[in-house]
Amino acid sequence: MSAAAGTGRTFRIALVGCGRISKNHFESIARVDGLELAAVCDVVPERAQAAGAAHGVPAFTSYEQMLREAEFDAVAICTPSGLHPAHGVAAARAGKHVISEKPMAISLEGADALVQACDDAGVHLFVVKQNRLNAPIQLVKRAIDKGRFGRLYMATCTVHWTRPQDYYDQAPWRGTWEFDGGAFMNQASHYVDLVQWLMGPVESVVAKTATLARRIEAEDSGAAVMRFRSGALGVMDVTMLTFPRNLEGSITLLGEKGTVKIGGTAVNRVETWQFADYDDDDKLVEQASTNPPTVYGFGHEAYYHNVLAVLRGEAPPETDGRAGRKSLELILGIYESARTGREVPIPLRVR
Structure with missing residues (x-):
């Protein structure tokens, strides 16, 4: 170096x-x-x-x-x-x-x-993918690596936040396709990263996006359905229109022998933690939950x-450049599906 x-x-x-x-x-x-x-x-x-x-x-x-x-x-x-x-x-x-x-x-x-x-x-x-380092997320990753879930069946990820129009008006690049992208590319990109980091590679995605209330080029809301190479399914719903404030940034994993939901406004609180078999990590669950002052959390x-x-x-x-590229590729796949109305295979073809 x-x-x-x-x-x-x-x-x-x-x-x-x-x-x-x-x-x-x-x-x-x-x-x-x-x-x-x-x-x-x-x-x-x-x-x-x-x-x-x-x-x-x-x-x-x-x-x-x-x-x-x-x-x-x-x-x-x-x-x-x-x-x-x-x-x-x-x-x-x-x-x-x-x-x-x-x-x-x-x-x-x-x-x-x-x-x-x-x-x-x-x-x-x-x-920077600081949410990977949130204590509850680290516990989930360890549980996956130890095989505690058995076969993973489904992941659901929800980002219900709010970004008022004056947020976008603060800088002319926000919400543009040239410099920013929308809710998936910007605010929810950490969650797209978490889904594929925890569940493994995505095989294909189908998505819908919409610009419902904000005066921006890109989307303020969207939903995506993923099929992972393992056969598991994933659902992600994102909006920046939640009234009146940020409500939830969560991920739920459903497996053969385990169910976990990490919730709060920024995957900062263990809301459900159930496994068929005991592990000493179970004693760490309560202390893993945090209450960060913002949706950025403590991960930086x-x-x-x-x-x-x-x-x-x-x-x-x-998270190096190659890991960062994986989540970007999934976001671009979501956008491609929303644009064409088709199911999009991952990896994308680079033109």
Whole structure:
């Protein structure tokens, strides 16, 4: 790797895109001993300067200038989704590790270009999928890996949140096909990732989407039915129109010997945990539930702990570029089905 690994050393992180999600990154970097913020960048000068002043680091309005002049090991990319590949490729070519917010791209071509650039430069590509690290989700994954469910029959995933029109009006890129996508690509992308991470590869998907109430190009609501390669079925329903506030972000797994529902507003609470056979993990269920202040949960800090461990050569990445591409491919399959009215096989054909 171009930024040398080493146990015990501190790694410096720069951040581009000082908008809504950047707060989670700033707070997490500050809490992880072994990481420090080195620089910030935003095309809006006031936003860049405010973030730089708040954290005592240099502020840039030119990303290229930050890559040239600031001293850092990795860049956290928190810009509009459609810009993630270009920003990641530029960082990789500058010899920097890349930490991309979800989704890593809004096209497979963009995702593949980013993976290739990081491979060519010999740098790590991390894709932020922090919900995988929620304590209840970690317990479910362990139960699957131990075979506690037996054969998995069905997964249902629900994202009933609200995003008012003024949320979309805050930035002109939100809800556009060029830079953002809709409810599946943006708000629910973590849940699409969880479904295929827990249940295994998807064989095909059929979906309907709609723009019912928000003045945006992309969808504010949708539903998808998946068939997994294992033969199991999955159902996912998503809307940003829930009245009057975020209601639920949940996933339910139904298996031969187990039933689990992880609910709350952001898969943060164990609501059902039943298995045919006892396991010591059952004693951890109560303490695994959390009450995060927002739907982003607490996972960013755990994610940055993994970033540090990877850079120090102590662990594999929780979600690398290839894992990030899998969930993007499923989202694009959902969109293709909604557009054509057909069942769409996964993997997609890359044109």
